[in-house]
Amino acid sequence: MDGPLLDPAAIVRMLPLFGTAIMTTIGVFAASTAIGTVAGLTFALLERMGWRAVTGALGVYSWFFRSLPELIVLLFCYLALPGLGLDWPATAMAILGLACIGTAYDYEIFRGGFASVGRGQYEASRALGLPPVRMYRRIILPQMLRATLPAWVTYACGALKRTAIVSAISVNDVMGTARLVMESTQRAFEPMVIALVVYVLLSSILMAAEAAVTRRYGAQLGRRLF
Amino acid sequence: MEILLAHAPALLSGALYTLAVFAATATLSLLIAVPLAVLYEFGPRPARAIVATFSWTMRAAPTLVLLFFAYYALPALGIFLEPIPSAILALTASGAGYNLTFIAAGLRAVPREQFEAARALGIPRLRMYRRIIFPQALRVALPPLMSNLTLMLKGTSLAALVSVPELTAEAYSVVSLTYRPFEVLGAAAVMYILLNSMLVGVQYLMEQRLDIPDTAPHRR
Numbered sequence: 268m269d270g271p272l273l274d275p276a277a278i279v280r281m282l283p284l285f286g287t288a289i290m291t292t293i294g295v296f297a298a299s300t301a302i303g304t305v306a307g308l309t310f311a312l313l314e315r316m317g318w319r320a321v322t323g324a325l326g327v328y329s330w331f332f333r334s335l336p337e338l339i340v341l342l343f344c345y346l347a348l349p350g351l352g353l354d355w356p357a358t359a360m361a362i363l364g365l366a367c368i369g370t371a372y373d374y375e376i377f378r379g380g381f382a383s384v385g386r387g388q389y390e391a392s393r394a395l396g397l398p399p400v401r402m403y404r405r406i407i408l409p410q411m412l413r414a415t416l417p418a419w420v421t422y423a424c425g426a427l428k429r430t431a432i433v434s435a436i437s438v439n440d441v442m443g444t445a446r447l448v449m450e451s452t453q454r455a456f457e458p459m460v461i462a463l464v465v466y467v468l469l470s471s472i473l474m475a476a477e478a479a480v481t482r483r484y485g486a487q488l489g490r491r492l493f
Numbered sequence: 494m495e496i497l498l499a500h501a502p503a504l505l506s507g508a509l510y511t512l513a514v515f516a517a518t519a520t521l522s523l524l525i526a527v528p529l530a531v532l533y534e535f536g537p538r539p540a541r542a543i544v545a546t547f548s549w550t551m552r553a554a555p556t557l558v559l560l561f562f563a564y565y566a567l568p569a570l571g572i573f574l575e576p577i578p579s580a581i582l583a584l585t586a587s588g589a590g591y592n593l594t595f596i597a598a599g600l601r602a603v604p605r606e607q608f609e610a611a612r613a614l615g616i617p618r619l620r621m622y623r624r625i626i627f628p629q630a631l632r633v634a635l636p637p638l639m640s641n642l643t644l645m646l647k648g649t650s651l652a653a654l655v656s657v658p659e660l661t662a663e664a665y666s667v668v669s670l671t672y673r674p675f676e677v678l679g680a681a682a683v684m685y686i687l688l689n690s691m692l693v694g695v696q697y698l699m700e701q702r703l704d705i706p707d708t709a710p711h712r713r
Contacts, residue, residue: 272569334689335682336650338661343682346674431555435654442557449565459558459566467553474553 288444303369311377332371340364345436361433380415417481424473500667507663522588530596551590559583564655580652588645599634639696
């Protein structure tokens, strides 16, 4: 490696390569978070049905995916699922794996949120003769979502950083691109600094949102899970 | 099954490395976080700003980026680390960034009168922290600290990517020898779940000892 430690010319040459990488990171994050949130909410609603077998299965699912390292889940998607006939590209597998993990955490968040809405709210809606769908849509969900927002944002913060792991299954996100640039230029410091700065900026946006939401709605469930 | 038995020694040695890396990072990150939290809560203003910046950066950067930074970028600064020390350095820094915020929150929860009473009794500062302040702060800080330790245990799997022969790395190399990803990764998953359960057990025992209501995230 020649030249100064942080060569501005090298950084200028490398930066354009990170454009699509940043879009990939944001895309993987957005897709896995969207799927995880919808699936987690669906699971939490399913649990409200009160069927014991469903509750048990959801509990095992959640415990399983919250216990495993993300890397193991991603390697499983990438290496084992094609053998079972699911032949998706690496990026889709990465989104699938992260979404499965996100579902487990979001399910726990929303489960706690439903429990935090007072029994009286359910009883009063039933006494007023509200059909269950309208009761959830108009009475329960608005209260539940407000209570769970801080925890949800806290999880999203962590999820954004966890997307860096998808580079291990050959997705060219910010981390993956930093590795490629490092290998092709034989300069380690600049690409790593660029990656560090990009991630710190991206997650600072979410961390500021987290602080704002927590200040407004209180930590409530946030502390419990993370 | 025979495949798993044939490669069990590799997976078990991987699990031992995982346990060792976790033990080192958990201990070091807690040891570092305690004085930093005291500085952050009671230190002079510049020290607070430095600790806050450290914590923010460590929490904002993905652990994997810190790990690659330690392994690939530090040599440019003339610091050459073997895989295991660089993994321990990065995982410790990342964990400490979180641990210190939890310990600081615990310190904040101790009523000011406790400090004043200790001072009025003429108790030396170190003994005041050790006997009076920390035990009370720990009651508040323990649940989030233990949650973070379970995340750190899972995070040790990243060390595989800088060629530390821990459980994930061993599982990966057994997969590439046998082409049986389903069974091998399944076995690694079971081992991680066992390690995690041990940690949840420790959390339960400590909560009993400190008389804190059960908050283990894996309780069911």
